[in-house]
Amino acid sequence: MPVDPPPPPGSSCQLLDGRSLSAAWLEALSREAREVALRRGRPPGLGVVLVGARPDSELYVSRKAEACAQAGVDCRIRRLPAQSSEAELQEAVRQLCAEEALDGVLLQLPLPEHMREDAVIEAFDPDKDIDGFHPLNMGGHEIEGRTVVILGDSNIVGMPLAALMRDAGAATVTVVHRNSYSGLFSGAGEAASSFSKGEVGADDGAIDAEDCRAFAPYPDPTPAAQQCAASAALERASGSILHSDPHGTFSPASPPPGLMAQQARHLAGMTRTADVLVVAVGHPELVRGDWVKPGAVVLDVGVNVVERRGRSWVPSRQSWPGLEAARGRGLRLAGDVHWEEVSHVARALTPVPGGVGPMTVAATLANVVRSARLRCEGGNGAWS
Secondary structure, three states: OOOOOOOOOOOOOEEOOHHHHHHHHHHHHHHHHHHHHHHHOOOOEEEEEEEOOOHHHHHHHHHHHHHHHHHOOEEEEEEEOOOOOHHHHHHHHHHHHHOOOOOEEEEOOOOOOOOOHHHHHOOOOHHHEOOOOOOOOOOOOOOOOOEEEEEOOOOOOHHHHHHHHHHOOOOEEEEEOHHHOHHHOOOHHHHHHHHHOOOOOHHHHOOOHHHHHHHOOOOOOOHHHHHHHHHHHHHHHHOOOOOOOOOOOOOOOOOOOHHHHHHHHHHHHHHOOOOEEEEOOOOOOOEOHHHOOOOOEEEEOOOEEEEEEOOEEEEOOOOOOOHHHHHHOOEEEEOOEOHHHHHOOOOEEOOOOOOHHHHHHHHHHHHHHHHHHHHHOOOOOOOO
């Protein structure tokens, strides 16, 4: 399957193609799953708990179910309404963990705001915690001497990955917490609305040299780079546009408050120190080319469903219907990294889709099959 999107013309960036690697991995896992089924009379089993109907969560769960079918792993999905109580979710987790036919259980995150992730994760049987989020399973890969920056502090990606990178020998690991970037896209609707109503003065709407310096990480960017950096920052701050349509132009945008300018400047300063940059914030195309150190390896963990409105792409609440249907409905998937810009700067970059996602799914199934092997052999994992 071809990587989507394709590499931009003139880019020498290596694509970290998760599709090809995960396909080979799943093929190997399918052979191992068949061997497990022969030895104990049933295939490995995975239980998935999904609360609510977030488009991104629905997409992740459907991909896992497809991979299970491909690898010969039984998949059972337990769906709960978004308004379910925390206690009801904990009980659903315990029930799945208690089922003999399931070798692993995962909880699709994030949860609704009224639920505490930590409290629910502690309801897991650590031996069936396939994602490794239980406190007894958090732990420690090869990245000796590198500078790592992780943009995003979630318990799903950011914090566990920081511990892994530290234990793997990274020279420094910097976790950029959400209060350092959330202002760039929180309240965006109000800013865009104010501009459209003419509440922002003409002088405030102009992009001047000071605006450019505020958003450009380079000490002395070219005028073209200044304009690009400022325009991109203004788009992100207002929420009116995610990127320039190749057949259109940038629309006017409300200039960001001083806090947003400060956040953008500080963020870019941090991300440009990274030999390895991991981005997992859940906002389409936040990281631009001038946020990235030349020659860096960039891992884009974000998967965002966006829809076309006129000449703009905006976040969508629709579920991902699949590639062919999405084209007819004006939808596409976007990462947290601006693909075209960053691919001209980074040495290697994961595409969205087709990068981190397929590898995550394959790793989940690898843990399920490994759990099945361990349980088949009484916990020692040795094949007789």
